[in-house]
Amino acid sequence: MSKRIIAKKLMYALITILIVLIFNYLLFRVLPGDPLAMMMRNPRATPDQIEAVRRLYGLDQAWYVQFFTYFKHLLEGNLGISFVYKAPVAKVVASKILPTILMVGLAEIIAILVGILIGVVAAWKRGTKLDVWTLGFSLVTYSVPTFWLGMILVVLFCVQLRLFPTSGMLTPGKNFISTAALIGDLARHLVLPVLTMSLVLIGEYALTMRNTLIDVLSEDYIITARAKGFRERYILLKHALPNAMLPMITIIAINIGFVVAGAIQVETIFSWPGLGRLMYEALGARDYPLLQGVFLLVTISVVLANVLADISYAYIDPRVKN
Amino acid sequence: MKMSSKKFMMYVVILALIVALAGCGTRQQAPAEPVSFTLGSSTSFDTLNPLSSYMQVTYEFFMLIYDSLVIYDENYEPAPNLATEWSHSDDNLTWTFKLQKGVKWHDGEPFTSEDVKFTYELMMNSGLGYMYSSYLTGITDIQTPDELTVVIITEEPKANILMNTTPILPKHIWADIAEEELETWPNEMPVGTGPYKYDSQGPNFVKVVKNPDYFGTKPAVDEYIFVDYENVDSMAQALILGEIDGATNLNTAQMKQLEKDTNVDVISGEELGFMQVGVNCWTDEASAGNPLLLDKNIRQAIELGINKQRIVDIAYNGQGTVGTTMINPGNFYHYAPTAAELRDYNVEAAKALLEASGYQDTDGDGVRESADGSPLRFDLITIGDNLEEVKSGQLIASDLAEAGIKINNVNMDSGALYDNIIAGTYDMFIWGWGADLDPTVIMGVLTTDQIGGNNEPFFSNARYDELFLMQQAELDPQKRQQMVFEMQQIVYDEAPYIIIIYSNNVQAIRSDRWTGYRQIPDTGTFFYNLTIYNYMNMKPVK
Numbered sequence: 107m108s109k110r111i112i113a114k115k116l117m118y119a120l121i122t123i124l125i126v127l128i129f130n131y132l133l134f135r136v137l138p139g140d141p142l143a144m145m146m147r148n149p150r151a152t153p154d155q156i157e158a159v160r161r162l163y164g165l166d167q168a169w170y171v172q173f174f175t176y177f178k179h180l181l182e183g184n185l186g187i188s189f190v191y192k193a194p195v196a197k198v199v200a201s202k203i204l205p206t207i208l209m210v211g212l213a214e215i216i217a218i219l220v221g222i223l224i225g226v227v228a229a230w231k232r233g234t235k236l237d238v239w240t241l242g243f244s245l246v247t248y249s250v251p252t253f254w255l256g257m258i259l260v261v262l263f264c265v266q267l268r269l270f271p272t273s274g275m276l277t278p279g280k281n282f283i284s285t286a287a288l289i290g291d292l293a294r295h296l297v298l299p300v301l302t303m304s305l306v307l308i309g310e311y312a313l314t315m316r317n318t319l320i321d322v323l324s325e326d327y328i329i330t331a332r333a334k335g336f337r338e339r340y341i342l343l344k345h346a347l348p349n350a351m352l353p354m355i356t357i358i359a360i361n362i363g364f365v366v367a368g369a370i371q372v373e374t375i376f377s378w379p380g381l382g383r384l385m386y387e388a389l390g391a392r393d394y395p396l397l398q399g400v401f402l403l404v405t406i407s408v409v410l411a412n413v414l415a416d417i418s419y420a421y422i423d424p425r426v427k428n
Numbered sequence: 429m430k431m432s433s434k435k436f437m438m439y440v441v442i443l444a445l446i447v448a449l450a451g452c453g454t455r456q457q458a459p460a461e462p463v464s465f466t467l468g469s470s471t472s473f474d475t476l477n478p479l480s481s482y483m484q485v486t487y488e489f490f491m492l493i494y495d496s497l498v499i500y501d502e503n504y505e506p507a508p509n510l511a512t513e514w515s516h517s518d519d520n521l522t523w524t525f526k527l528q529k530g531v532k533w534h535d536g537e538p539f540t541s542e543d544v545k546f547t548y549e550l551m552m553n554s555g556l557g558y559m560y561s562s563y564l565t566g567i568t569d570i571q572t573p574d575e576l577t578v579v580i581i582t583e584e585p586k587a588n589i590l591m592n593t594t595p596i597l598p599k600h601i602w603a604d605i606a607e608e609e610l611e612t613w614p615n616e617m618p619v620g621t622g623p624y625k626y627d628s629q630g631p632n633f634v635k636v637v638k639n640p641d642y643f644g645t646k647p648a649v650d651e652y653i654f655v656d657y658e659n660v661d662s663m664a665q666a667l668i669l670g671e672i673d674g675a676t677n678l679n680t681a682q683m684k685q686l687e688k689d690t691n692v693d694v695i696s697g698e699e700l701g702f703m704q705v706g707v708n709c710w711t712d713e714a715s716a717g718n719p720l721l722l723d724k725n726i727r728q729a730i731e732l733g734i735n736k737q738r739i740v741d742i743a744y745n746g747q748g749t750v751g752t753t754m755i756n757p758g759n760f761y762h763y764a765p766t767a768a769e770l771r772d773y774n775v776e777a778a779k780a781l782l783e784a785s786g787y788q789d790t791d792g793d794g795v796r797e798s799a800d801g802s803p804l805r806f807d808l809i810t811i812g813d814n815l816e817e818v819k820s821g822q823l824i825a826s827d828l829a830e831a832g833i834k835i836n837n838v839n840m841d842s843g844a845l846y847d848n849i850i851a852g853t854y855d856m857f858i859w860g861w862g863a864d865l866d867p868t869v870i871m872g873v874l875t876t877d878q879i880g881g882n883n884e885p886f887f888s889n890a891r892y893d894e895l896f897l898m899q900q901a902e903l904d905p906q907k908r909q910q911m912v913f914e915m916q917q918i919v920y921d922e923a924p925y926i927i928i929i930y931s932n933n934v935q936a937i938r939s940d941r942w943t944g945y946r947q948i949p950d951t952g953t954f955f956y957n958l959t960i961y962n963y964m965n966m967k968p969v970k
Contacts, residue, residue: 137843147846147882155555156881162611192475192612205631260665271671273662278466278633279653377658379631390813392843 115416119409126405127398131176134394135169163189176398185402186395190388195399199381203366203403205275206373206380210365213300217307218358224308225315230342232320240312248309256302256375263298270297273377299376303369307361314357319350352423355415363411367404462637462650463968465942467955468663470677472656473634476626477615478595479556484956485654487559491960492636492652494595494620497525497544497578502948502961504760504865506590509644510539510621511578520585520903527576531643533598534619534626541572546599548580554610562869563592566900584901587908591866593958595620623647623964632656648944648967667692667936674942676955678934680745686936693939696932697953698758701862702751703817705730705808705824705926708854710886716853718806720798725785726833727923730856731771732778733831734824736928743819744929751927753916754863754870758949761867761909763916778831789832796832805834806855809848812839817858820928824858849884859884860931865958867912868900874919885924892918943969 160166164175179186185195221244228240247255264272271277275295282288322328323346331341370382381400388396469485478490491499498514501507511525531539551557552564566586571579582589598619605613618626623644624636633655638647655672657663664682667675668689678686678694686694707727708717720726736750752770755762765771787796787804796804810821818839825835835856840848848854863870872878875896876888892915899911919925935954937945944967948957955962 155558158555187612190474192477192480193614257661260662264669265665272666272669273657275631278630278655279635374658375662377632377662383658
């Protein structure tokens with residue numbers, strides 16, 4: 107793919123991000139509910155106090171003034187102050203981004219590897235008992251409610267087996283004697299959220315992989331390859347898989363883009379301090395600056411992941427390159 | 429052979445991982461492990477800045493870090509804290525507080541009367557400190573004749589001056605902050621004079637440790653860790669497993685589960701506040717409420733027609749008591765309606781009242797009409813994600829149908845409901861208020877000057893407003909009680925708020941590990957009760 111096309115794609119990506127930003131800005135403000143009045147519905151606060159706070163956040167200004175102020179500050183790299191946390195949005199988001207990427211990212215990697223493996227095996231052994239079992243497994247994990255699965259795992263691993271802690275990212279208030287102890291504690295807390303999250307994702311990857319691979323395996327060129335006497339493994343790896351990977355790349359790209367959006371349900375069950383939960387809370391409190399900050403991050407990562415998918419197509423599929 | 433050895437290695441690695449991960453679970457018993465109490469809550473810390481925080485759990489945290497001039501003891505009486513004694517002038521306008529000697533801030537600086545003056549003036553001038561500053565209204569001057577004396581001068585006699593538990597902040601730290609930065613100042617290392625010092629903050633916890641230089645009696649617990657749980661089911665499990673020592677804001681399902689656990693002491697304690705049906709009483713032309721609701725008889729008939737006990741039992745699973753007036757029953761200022769005034773659930777009485785007021789079902793559709801033919805049909809708005817309130821709304825609709833009043837249930841989120849309330853574009857709604865010990869805060873909600881603000885039902889009553897000002901300035905508790913009684917009588921009679929339930933908070937403590945705590949007041953809660961009694965008296969079981 108030429109540099110010119112890549113530059114063009116990045117341009118489009120930028121424009122998309124800008125449009126989404128404007129749309130988000132307006133969308134949140136169409137929601138009913140005055141953010142400050144909601145947090146100040148407090149019999150202890152005087153009307154003067156509420157007015158003072160309104161001025162502090164610029165909410166006394168006309169909507170178009172607020173709109174341009176927002177974009178001006180954005181260009182300066184200033185995402186504003188969160189209504190709830192009374193702290194810079196960048197700081198609030200930054201404190202949640204690593205836990206999210208760690209948990210969801212790990213779950214994605216496991217799910218992608220295991221999902222593809224299951225999909226390939228199922229398609230290759232199509233119609234056998236193995237296929238029926240893996241297909242069943244994928245369908246169940248794909249459709250099982252995340253919340254329910256999480257609670258079942260808690261009951262099994264925490265209450266019955268007492269192997270892992272129920273929630274959080276680290277044992278609260280513990281002073282760790284060494285980095286190794288800290289990582290060990292983190293790992294114990296990571297197991298269940300990652301397991302829950304990846305179990306739910308595996309089904310999607312496995313089913314897609316199986317279906318596309320079965321389609322590809324019934325193509326004429328596979329029969330030709332077999333007729334030529336190539337080994338089965340060679341046909342699978344060199345002829346079938348590359349073509350079956352295209353739809354997978356799309357799904358993986360979309361999912362990776364959403365990694366930063368976190369996983370509200372898993373984060374809720376395990377009180378994981380991530381971005382999904384933060385976004386949900388910000389929505390409930392009409393914390394516009396925080397909402398915009400999180401959405402900006404999600405928008406950028408989803409759009410970028412798609413651009414990367416586009417570019418990687420070119421390397422996998424010669425048709426796209428030309 | 430090659431394949432199987434590979435497989436074998438894989439099993440070994442997996443097994444080693446499982447053992448390693450599980451092995452981390454066994455707690456290493458270090459010598460002199462601190463006595464540590466971990467408290468779970470469903471509300472999280474917003475900010476550590478007492479000028480701008482408004483979360484329940486941060487309020488608890490501030491009570492441990494900071495001291496106030498007076499605090500509430502376990503009987504809700506004002507007790508000495510930073511002030512050891514106090515007196516007032518004959519005209520009740522000048523209060524003199526003598527301060528504790530030798531108090532040091534957590535950073536070692538000495539505490540003086542200047543800090544008190546600074547804190548109060550900071551809050552009064554900046555308009556910040558939402559959880560406290562209404563207790564400072566009416567103060568005109570603060571003097572510091574010497575380092576251990578504070579003189580407070582008020583415009584009118586100030587009845588609640590001894591209920592002012594505003595945390596005193598260190599002047600040597602806060603004076604350097606620019607006014608426009610006060611609200612968003614992170615206060616990452618809070619410095620107070622309280623029995624506990626700030627230690628650390630993590631992704632979902634805040635930890636405080638015992639202050640060795642505290643001037644008062646030192647508590648037995650070395651450290652408290654406040655942990656927030658996004659999910660109360662997980663919190664209950666964590667309590668059963670012993671990951672935490674106490675839990676708050678639980679629900680009935682978990683209460684039933686915890687009651688079976690002999691290691692856990694679980695209670696459903698009364699909290700300050702209530703859930704009410706607000707009725708639009710706005711007489712202005714701009715009101716979009718159904719004008720029939722301006723008739724007091726209809727409002728009273730609605731109250732008569734609601735089976736509050738059934739709401740407590742079904743919607744709240746018994747966690748609460750039937751409500752009547754605006755101040756909670758445990759409080760000194762609570763007015764209990766007399767038998768003649770009381771409007772207990774009675775469909776026949778509701779029907780009779782409507783009948784006598786000229787509302788009859790003339791067209792036989794089951795809904796009564798007024799003389800000019802308008803049906804008694806009202807919208808009742810509930811907040812969609814509050815399941816208890818939504819259920820209550822449905823029960824109210826079915827109750828009132830029997831009395832010939834048609835209720836149309838509407839769900840929306842709290843922001844949308846707030847908009848409708850402010851604009852007066854509603855008939856009735858369900859919402860709740862949290863209250864304080866001092867009656868001024870909750871009674872202030874329904875004063876005429878709060879219309880457009882907290883006065884949601886647009887209620888206006890000249891006598892009520894007059895009494896409100898009088899009780900604020902009445903230092904004799906008995907006389908003040910009579911005034912607050914009359915205010916509650918007026919609201920109960922006029923019924924702009926139909927108070928359905930005084931709600932409870934389900935809390936639990938691992939009684940196999942801890943002792944020395946109690947419910948405050950006797951039917952109240954372990955935590956979130958405006959006192960630090962349990963934090964100071966909690967002891968590990970030997």
